Amino acid sequence: xxxxxxxxxxxxxxxxxxxxxxxxxxxxxxxxxxxxxxxxxxxxxxxxxxxxxxxxxxxxxxxxxxxxxxxxxxxxxxxxxxxxxxxxxxxxxxxxxxxxxxxxxxxxxxxxxxxxxxxxxxxxxxxxxxxxxxxxxxxxxxxxxxxxxxxxxxxxxxxxxxxxxxxxxxxxxxxxxxxxxxxxxxxxxxxxxxxxxxxxxxxxxxxxxxxxxxxxxxxxxxxxxxxxxxxxxxxxxxxxxxxxxxxxxxxxxxxxxxxxxxxxxxxxxxxxxxx
Amino acid sequence: xxxxxxxxxxxxxxxxxxxxxxxxxxxxxxxxxxxxxxxxxxxxxxxxxxxxxxxxxxxxxxxxxxxxxxxxxxxxxxxxxxxxxxxxxxxxxxxxxxxxxxxxxxxxxxxxxxxxxxxxxxxxxxxxxxxxxxxxxxxxxxxxxxxxxxxxxxxxxxxxxxxxxxxxxxxxxxxxxxxxxxxxxxxxxxxxxxxxxxxxxxxxxxxxxxxxxxxxxxxxxxxxxxxxxxxxxxxx
Numbered sequence: 001x002x003x004x005x006x007x008x009x010x011x012x013x014x015x016x017x018x019x020x021x022x023x024x025x026x027x028x029x030x031x032x033x034x035x036x037x038x039x040x041x042x043x044x045x046x047x048x049x050x051x052x053x054x055x056x057x058x059x060x061x062x063x064x065x066x067x068x069x070x071x072x073x074x075x076x077x078x079x080x081x082x083x084x085x086x087x088x089x090x091x092x093x094x095x096x097x098x099x100x101x102x103x104x105x106x107x108x109x110x111x112x113x114x115x116x117x118x119x120x121x122x123x124x125x126x127x128x129x130x131x132x133x134x135x136x137x138x139x140x141x142x143x144x145x146x147x148x149x150x151x152x153x154x155x156x157x158x159x160x161x162x163x164x165x166x167x168x169x170x171x172x173x174x175x176x177x178x179x180x181x182x183x184x185x186x187x188x189x190x191x192x193x194x195x196x197x198x199x200x201x202x203x204x205x206x207x208x209x210x211x212x213x214x215x216x217x218x219x220x221x222x223x224x225x226x227x228x229x230x231x232x233x234x235x236x237x238x239x240x241x242x243x244x245x246x247x248x249x250x251x252x253x254x255x256x257x258x259x260x261x262x263x264x265x266x267x268x269x270x271x272x273x274x275x
Numbered sequence: 276x277x278x279x280x281x282x283x284x285x286x287x288x289x290x291x292x293x294x295x296x297x298x299x300x301x302x303x304x305x306x307x308x309x310x311x312x313x314x315x316x317x318x319x320x321x322x323x324x325x326x327x328x329x330x331x332x333x334x335x336x337x338x339x340x341x342x343x344x345x346x347x348x349x350x351x352x353x354x355x356x357x358x359x360x361x362x363x364x365x366x367x368x369x370x371x372x373x374x375x376x377x378x379x380x381x382x383x384x385x386x387x388x389x390x391x392x393x394x395x396x397x398x399x400x401x402x403x404x405x406x407x408x409x410x411x412x413x414x415x416x417x418x419x420x421x422x423x424x425x426x427x428x429x430x431x432x433x434x435x436x437x438x439x440x441x442x443x444x445x446x447x448x449x450x451x452x453x454x455x456x457x458x459x460x461x462x463x464x465x466x467x468x469x470x471x472x473x474x475x476x477x478x479x480x481x482x483x484x485x486x487x488x489x490x491x492x493x494x495x496x497x498x499x500x501x502x503x504x505x506x507x508x509x510x511x
Binding site for chain 1 (some may be wrong): 333405407408410411412413414415416418421425429430433499504506
């Protein structure tokens, strides 16, 4: 689904990613591990062009999104992202957080269709016989809003937080915030979700509930790329583990082989420190 | 001070019986109109400029826009407001052949002027919002503009509300120079009362009182607004 070809990224003179090649298939759960400063977060943020790549290409469903002329916003709808610090919208309630993007973007699409229909109607006035057909308008803004609200409430029920729908994020615990952030990206019905160290800012007690939700997603067949320090998660849930160091992918493999029989000396060293 | 009572009586006489209050009400209206309209225009201009100045700058267009905005801010912060009023009224508008009244010129100039100041206030407000908020907006597929207007700016405004209140207060006070271009504000009204009685002490005292009351009322309103906007910070 995502083909990364020779991806490079520099900040000024600092080259952080020095040519990364990887293919992420549908249903893959890729855990990216590595020492800090190895470029794993930058790699993840390049995947949805949160950081614009300096070179190389990222082909997502057949389109090179590293190309600056592509409208990245369209592609980001299909790529969820979950941040280390949750980044829930502080001025919105939990429900608004989840509903905002789907409602806004679908209403925007609806408006675009209506505008185009109006243009077609105008053109039809002058065309006489060969009229162009109108595009179908099947829903109203109100219907979209209701539909998204139901979907959002269903998602909240799934994580057991439906009673928190109308509170502001400042009243929630870290674990609750992160689960809502995950649900917020789920509400866009994405093809892949990128996780940027989702449990690093949490109290140890709350790590479990977030990992449990991520495991559920994995069982449902969601494609996930997870930058993490949770070796347990990488070993149990991921089907591929990637080790990054100094801006390159140093080793990649299935978790069993990766953890039991590491080849790269740097990886052996790293694993001996974290396990 | 023996004749202070006399002065007060004289003032009251002119104020009530010779139509002084009509002038004062008119002046108060104009003062408020210029300050409020100026503030609204200023917020509009300031928000746009601030948004431009926080755009990522690796493409040409944002850089050019940024240059224009810096120039604008430097121009309006670098000259006194009286000079701006005079230049607009006697130089710029006659040159382009626009006939507008002193009050309209004042609204325009105060709007442009406070736009320059508010842009800096707004920029600091936008920069005080966690960059993660913008990132989260972009990550769900919203554009820069939408993330800015729906997520970042509402939070920024909450942070800068006290400073914006300050700006409004100083605007109200600065409007006392609009008589330079012939707009009839509070100062003009009280000068009129003073000069028709040859007695300036009481009218100017009353004028000072009115300004103070105005400012106190505004501070109170700002405080109330702040409290209602704080609701998303509360931990209930």
